[in-house]
Amino acid sequence: MVEKGFVCSLTGVRVQNFYDEGKINVLTEIQLWAIFNGTIVTLEIAIVAIIFGAIFGVVVALGRLSKNKVANALSWFYIWFFRGTPLLLQLFIIYYAIPIIYLDATGITFEINPMICAFVAFSLNATAYLAEIIRAAIESIDGGQMEAAKALGMSYRQAMTKIIIPQTYKRLVAPLGNELIMLLKDTSLVSTIALFDLLRTTKTMASATGSWIYYIYAAAIYLFLTTIIQVVFDMMEKKLGIYER
Amino acid sequence: MSMVKLVNVRKSFGDLEVLKGVNLEVQQGEVVCIIGASGSGKSTMLRCLNQLERISDGEIYIEDELSDKRANNKDLMKIDAAKVQSLCTDLGMVFQNFNLFPHLTVIDNVTIAPLIVKKTDKKIAETRALDLLSMVGLSQKKDEYPSRLSGGQQQRVAIARALAMDPKIMMFDEPTSALDPELVGEVLATMRQLAEKGMTMLIVTHEIGFAREVADRVIFMDAGVICEEGTPEEVLLNPKEERTKSFLNKIL
Numbered sequence: 041m042v043e044k045g046f047v048c049s050l051t052g053v054r055v056q057n058f059y060d061e062g063k064i065n066v067l068t069e070i071q072l073w074a075i076f077n078g079t080i081v082t083l084e085i086a087i088v089a090i091i092f093g094a095i096f097g098v099v100v101a102l103g104r105l106s107k108n109k110v111a112n113a114l115s116w117f118y119i120w121f122f123r124g125t126p127l128l129l130q131l132f133i134i135y136y137a138i139p140i141i142y143l144d145a146t147g148i149t150f151e152i153n154p155m156i157c158a159f160v161a162f163s164l165n166a167t168a169y170l171a172e173i174i175r176a177a178i179e180s181i182d183g184g185q186m187e188a189a190k191a192l193g194m195s196y197r198q199a200m201t202k203i204i205i206p207q208t209y210k211r212l213v214a215p216l217g218n219e220l221i222m223l224l225k226d227t228s229l230v231s232t233i234a235l236f237d238l239l240r241t242t243k244t245m246a247s248a249t250g251s252w253i254y255y256i257y258a259a260a261i262y263l264f265l266t267t268i269i270q271v272v273f274d275m276m277e278k279k280l281g282i283y284e285r
Numbered sequence: 286m287s288m289v290k291l292v293n294v295r296k297s298f299g300d301l302e303v304l305k306g307v308n309l310e311v312q313q314g315e316v317v318c319i320i321g322a323s324g325s326g327k328s329t330m331l332r333c334l335n336q337l338e339r340i341s342d343g344e345i346y347i348e349d350e351l352s353d354k355r356a357n358n359k360d361l362m363k364i365d366a367a368k369v370q371s372l373c374t375d376l377g378m379v380f381q382n383f384n385l386f387p388h389l390t391v392i393d394n395v396t397i398a399p400l401i402v403k404k405t406d407k408k409i410a411e412t413r414a415l416d417l418l419s420m421v422g423l424s425q426k427k428d429e430y431p432s433r434l435s436g437g438q439q440q441r442v443a444i445a446r447a448l449a450m451d452p453k454i455m456m457f458d459e460p461t462s463a464l465d466p467e468l469v470g471e472v473l474a475t476m477r478q479l480a481e482k483g484m485t486m487l488i489v490t491h492e493i494g495f496a497r498e499v500a501d502r503v504i505f506m507d508a509g510v511i512c513e514e515g516t517p518e519e520v521l522l523n524p525k526e527e528r529t530k531s532f533l534n535k536i537l
């Protein structure tokens with residue numbers, strides 16, 4: 041109580057008002073659960089996207105590095121499209137446009153699950169960004185590594201999976217962490233497709249009650265999550281670099 | 286028995302012709318040292334042998350079997366890739382910059398190719414790797430990462446790694462050029478040991494003293510051709526060609 045009074049005194053008159061009305065005191069259990077669920081939605085989308093993005097990112101990166109013209113052109117086009125258009129637009133295409141296209145083509149309506157849409161859109165988008173990161177990491181490995189692998193009789197695939205790609209792990213940790221943080225923040229875009237992520241949940245509470253404190257809660261949770269990501273990824277980077285003296 | 290044979294081998298990078306008709310045959314157990322100025326095509330010749338580069342013209346035989354035949358960059362024989370691969374794994378290669386795999390420990394560097402290329406049993410591969418590491422004097426370093434070894438030690442691991450594939454011919458491309466002078470000796474000693482065991486060896490080197498001592502034959506390359514060849518005495522002590530003389534004068 042003393043603490044809250046102190047915080048309020050910093051912001052003056054309006055706060056005095058909230059304090060009096062008791063809005064600032066504690067979250068109700070319902071609000072708490074709503075915020076918790078919003079946080080889960082946010083986390084789920086970011087984590088699903090980073091996992092699929094990393095897996096498919098390797099595939100698209102290998103396509104970019106491939107001598108095969110078709111694979112190269114396809115992956116170039118993929119990256120060009122998903123990095124060159126807003127994520128929000130990609131989300132709209134998947135959530136709003138695809139059901140309409142499907143309806144026009146087949147005459148059948150279908151319910152599209154917004155959470156699945158979010159998973160798909162964020163994964164596709166993360167794939168494009170991570171593909172470029174992974175390609176750069178692969179290209180940064182000394183060419184002598186591939187030659188030594190080939191001279192030992194390894195195929196291109198064996199050399200890539202056993203020699204080249206494992207050496208990129210350490211170099212990928214930091215950019216992967218960055219991407220996860222970006223994704224986490226970008227999940228707020230899903231409020232446009234009927235999902236209640238962390239930001240939308242808190243914003244709704246703020247408008248309903250007229251209290252700004254919910255924004256502080258949101259900021260605190262975002263910061264808490266991004267700090268954890270930072271710490272965990274820093275630790276992973278140290279661990280993976282064990283062979284570098 | 287002929288271990289490798291190049292017949293009229295030419296290699297161009299775009300407009301730049303680097304090998305201009307090389308003929309060379311190496312017999313089993315022979316140690317051949319290749320000398321020549323930088324840019325004369327020594328590395329390219331070795332890299333063509335194990336097909337890290339594809340020749341433009343000519344023929345390559347490994348153990349009397351044709352491994353590549355081309356004319357004007359056209360593959361004339363279309364030899365089965367698996368066949369080419371098995372012929373090329375008879376050639377071990379040691380690089381100037383070692384090219385050890387930094388993410389693998391010393392023993393894993395040595396076992397990885399037998400494990401994934403030859404599908405050797407893990408126990409057998411490890412026993413063999415330990416033998417090879419003790420041969421190069423590094424069995425106590427088996428669990429270290431390459432970054433913790435000196436250049437000379439790294440190069441010796443690279444030799445063990447190449448030997449683990451049981452090559453019939455070992456190729457060395459300036460194996461001591463990247464080493465501090467005090468570390469050259471240990472690598473040369475390992476190579477000498479291999480030569481004594483009867484390994485067929487093709488060695489690009491600037492270590493003239495070493496070449497005199499271990500080579501059965503010395504080849505002087507200049508501008509993409511073999512300019513002079515013969516015993517170490519012939520080529521290194523009494524060269525006939527002016528170009529060989531002037532090269533030797535420069536480096537001695």
Ligand SMILES: Nc1ncnc2c1ncn2[C@@H]1O[C@H](COP(=O)(O)OP(=O)(O)O)[C@@H](O)[C@H]1O
Pocket residue numbers: 298301303321322323324325326327328329330
């Ligand atoms: N991949 C390549 N692309 C273009 N030129 C190359 C390539 N590899 C080698 N060369 C050129 O071929 C010539 C011979 O090179 P190299 O065989 O490495 O000579 P050496 O080993 O005798 O010093 C050099 O002029 C070099 O620049």
Ligand SMILES: [Mg+2]
Pocket residue numbers: 327328329458459
């Ligand atoms: Mg060279």
